[in-house]
Each structure stands twice: as C-alpha cells, then as structure tokens.
Amino acid sequence: MRKSNSFKVPEKYFENIDFEILEKLKFKKNVFTFPQNYFENIDSEKIIEKERSRSFYRNLLITSTVTMCLMILLILNTFTEKEFVDETFLVNDILEENFDYMNQNIIINRYSSNYIYQNYDNQIIMSNFDSDFDYLTID
Amino acid sequence: MNRKKSVQVSAKEKELLQRLKNSKSKDNAFRELVNQSKKNLYFQIRRLLLNHEDTNDVLQNVYLKIYRSIQKFKEESKLSTWMYRIAYNESINYLKSKEKKYFFSSEIMYNTMINNLRQDPYFDGDELDIKLQGIIAKLPPKQKLVFQMKYYDDLKFKEISQIIGTSVGALKTSYHLAKNKIKKEISENQTF
CATH class of the missing domain: 1.10.10.10 (Winged helix-like DNA-binding domain superfamily/Winged helix DNA-binding domain)
Incomplete structure (x- = not known):
C-alpha cells in the first residue's frame, strides 16, 4: 500500500499544535502595563488611613443620627407642652374677640409662618405684617 | 462533627497572620502583606477588568476589605487563597455594578472593554x-x-x-x- 504522505512529523505533533499556539501567546502574557512607580506608590499607610477615616465618619454618622433623633424627640416634646397650648389658645381667643376673626378660621401657633411669635417675660407678641393688625400684645 | 479544615501553611505565613490579628502589630504586618501581594493581586484583578484605573480602584477596596476583615479569616485556606477570593469577588461585583450603572448587557460591556484596549496607554x-x-x-x-x-x-x-x-x-x-x-x-x- 502506498503511503499517503512521505513527510514525517515529530511524535504527537498534531495533538500539541493547538497548545503551541497558546504557548506562543503565553510569551506575551504580560500585555498589561501600569504607570511608572505604580507599585512603589501603593502605600499601605494610605489604606490604613482610609479605613480609619471611614470608621471615623461612620461613628460621626451614627452620633449625628442619634443626636438628630434626640432633637426631634425634644422638639416634639416641647411642642406638646401645656404652657404653649395655653398661650396659643389665649392668643386665639383674644384675636377672635377683639378683631372679629370668627369666620376666618385662623390657626395661630408659635411655629406658624404667618406670624412672628415672641415671648418676653410672659408678654406675648404675635405680629403679622400682612394682616390688618401689626401686632398683638398679651400681658 | 464540625471539624476545622486544615491547610498546610508555612511558618512564615503563620507568624504574619498572628501579627495581622494582633492589634498592636497589625499595621506593620499589613504593610508587609501589601508589599508581598500587591503585584499578584493587581494582575489578577487587571485580567478581569482589563483597565488600569478600574484595577487600581478595586485593588484599594480589596486591601481595605482585607484590613477590615482579617480578624474573621478562619484559616481554612492559605492567606493568599483568601485574598485571591476577595479580589475575585470585588472584581465581579465591580463589573456587575458597571453593567447596572451604564445599563450595559455583559456582551456590550466586554466589547467596550476590549475596544478600549486599543487606546489604552497601559496595554502593550x-x-x-x-x-x-x-x-x-x-x-x-x-x-x-x-x-x-x-x-x-x-x-x-x-x-x-x-x-x-x-x-x-x-x-x-x-x-x-x-x-x-x-x-x-x-x-x-x-x-x-
């Protein structure tokens, strides 16, 4: 029988040829470069500092959140104080009687943006410059 | 019975780990760890992200995680393996967040990354x-x-x-x- 090919190849040549292609590429596997002195400039101190400042800001955030919550609670608590309710009602009553605001559904409280509320030693002044009256004084 | 997996770790690595877990010697040991591992970790991440800038960001995060969680390292694998795993997870998460951020499909994102290599000054x-x-x-x-x-x-x-x-x-x-x-x-x- 005649040989189909008279050229000889090394043993397992064809089995390994694909692998050689990869091996050939392997010589160029360091294709990724980086800025000069990059590795020298990787500073563990910076990483440690970053972690410490992160912890600091995390603690700061926790502290400020707790403080905010406490302030909100304090404000809510102050808002419902008896003295304040009394004063507001008092002002409302006087306004209604003296200035005939019965039909205008006025809501007055010390946080109202319509009124400037001041309390000087039990003398309450509520001013509204857009209304007919300039201020109201209650002793 | 829950048995702790044992791994063969060199005496040098054991000593480094002990120092890393001790708050007094932690910073010095961490400095040593960074110097030992930065090149390996960098290239591991770089091969996944391809771009130097992204790699640098992720590498910093990886070291932050290592510093933060070294106390939790159970020593069931080599330290390098554990670090490798953190780097891998961080890289994958970074790619996922990039996909979400730019509404890319994985394929578009990889195509963009590959095309960017042509203009990348740090690709040789x-x-x-x-x-x-x-x-x-x-x-x-x-x-x-x-x-x-x-x-x-x-x-x-x-x-x-x-x-x-x-x-x-x-x-x-x-x-x-x-x-x-x-x-x-x-x-x-x-x-x-």
Missing part, C-alpha cells in the same frame, strides 16, 4: 493579544476564571477549587472547555 499588546483578551472576556465566568488562574498564574486545581468553591473535577472540565474554545477561535481567525 498587538491585535492578536486584543483578540485573545476578547475571547477570554467572553468565556462564561467560571471558565474564564479557571483558564486565567491556570494559564497565567499557574495555580493548581486544588487552589482554584478553594478560591471558587467548585470541585476539582468540575474545574478540570471548565478548563478543558475554555482551552478548546480559545484554541478553536484563535485557529479560525488567526494565521501564524
């Missing part, structure tokens, strides 16, 4: 290298990772298995599939 390859990176990037995640760890880092299957958490048998199959795909695509598209 020719078209053939870009082609290889393109083929690797498009491999399924596990195949890609196994191939990179085996081909570039010469890691043992056992080590890869600890990093990815897959059996050695499955990894061998993945590697074989990845190698065949790469060979096929290179042979089809390239003449040497």
Whole structure:
C-alpha cells in the first residue's frame, strides 16, 4: 500500500499544535502595563488611613443620627407642652374677640409662618405684617 | 462533627497572620502583606477588568476589605487563597455594578472593554493579544476564571477549587472547555 504522505512529523505533533499556539501567546502574557512607580506608590499607610477615616465618619454618622433623633424627640416634646397650648389658645381667643376673626378660621401657633411669635417675660407678641393688625400684645 | 479544615501553611505565613490579628502589630504586618501581594493581586484583578484605573480602584477596596476583615479569616485556606477570593469577588461585583450603572448587557460591556484596549496607554499588546483578551472576556465566568488562574498564574486545581468553591473535577472540565474554545477561535481567525 502506498503511503499517503512521505513527510514525517515529530511524535504527537498534531495533538500539541493547538497548545503551541497558546504557548506562543503565553510569551506575551504580560500585555498589561501600569504607570511608572505604580507599585512603589501603593502605600499601605494610605489604606490604613482610609479605613480609619471611614470608621471615623461612620461613628460621626451614627452620633449625628442619634443626636438628630434626640432633637426631634425634644422638639416634639416641647411642642406638646401645656404652657404653649395655653398661650396659643389665649392668643386665639383674644384675636377672635377683639378683631372679629370668627369666620376666618385662623390657626395661630408659635411655629406658624404667618406670624412672628415672641415671648418676653410672659408678654406675648404675635405680629403679622400682612394682616390688618401689626401686632398683638398679651400681658 | 464540625471539624476545622486544615491547610498546610508555612511558618512564615503563620507568624504574619498572628501579627495581622494582633492589634498592636497589625499595621506593620499589613504593610508587609501589601508589599508581598500587591503585584499578584493587581494582575489578577487587571485580567478581569482589563483597565488600569478600574484595577487600581478595586485593588484599594480589596486591601481595605482585607484590613477590615482579617480578624474573621478562619484559616481554612492559605492567606493568599483568601485574598485571591476577595479580589475575585470585588472584581465581579465591580463589573456587575458597571453593567447596572451604564445599563450595559455583559456582551456590550466586554466589547467596550476590549475596544478600549486599543487606546489604552497601559496595554502593550498587538491585535492578536486584543483578540485573545476578547475571547477570554467572553468565556462564561467560571471558565474564564479557571483558564486565567491556570494559564497565567499557574495555580493548581486544588487552589482554584478553594478560591471558587467548585470541585476539582468540575474545574478540570471548565478548563478543558475554555482551552478548546480559545484554541478553536484563535485557529479560525488567526494565521501564524
């Protein structure tokens, strides 16, 4: 029988040829470069500092959140104080009687943006410059 | 019974770990760890992200995580394996967040990453290298990772298995599939 090919190849040549292609590429596997002195400039101190400042800001955030919550609670608590309710009602009553605001559904409280509320030693002044009256004084 | 897995760790690594877990010596030991591992970790991340800037960001995060969680390291694997795993997870999360941020599909994102290599001042390859990176990037995640760890880092299957958490048998199959795909695509598209 005649040989189909008279050229000889090394043993397992064809089995390994694909692998050689990869091996050939392997010589160029360091294709990724980086800025000069990059590795020298990787500073563990910076990483440690970053972690410490992160912890600091995390603690700061926790502290400020707790403080905010406490302030909100304090404000809510102050808002419902008896003295304040009394004063507001008092002002409302006087306004209604003296200035005939019965039909205008006025809501007055010390946080109202319509009124400037001041309390000087039990003398309450509520001013509204857009209304007919300039201020109201209650002793 | 819950038995702690034992790994053979060199005396030097044991000593470094002890110092890392001790608050007094932690910073010095961490400095040593960074110096020892920065190049390996950098290139491991870089092969997944391809771009230097992204790699630098992720590397910083990886070291932050290592510093923060070294106390939780259970020593069931080598320290390098544990760090490798953190780097891998951080890189994958980074890619996922990039996909979400820019509403990319994985394929578009990888194509963009590969195309960017042509203008990347920190890429020193020719078209053939870009082609290889393109083929690797498009491999399924596990195949890609196994191939990179085996081909570039010469890691043992056992080590890869600890990093990815897959059996050695499955990894061998993945590697074989990845190698065949790469060979096929290179042979089809390239003449040497």
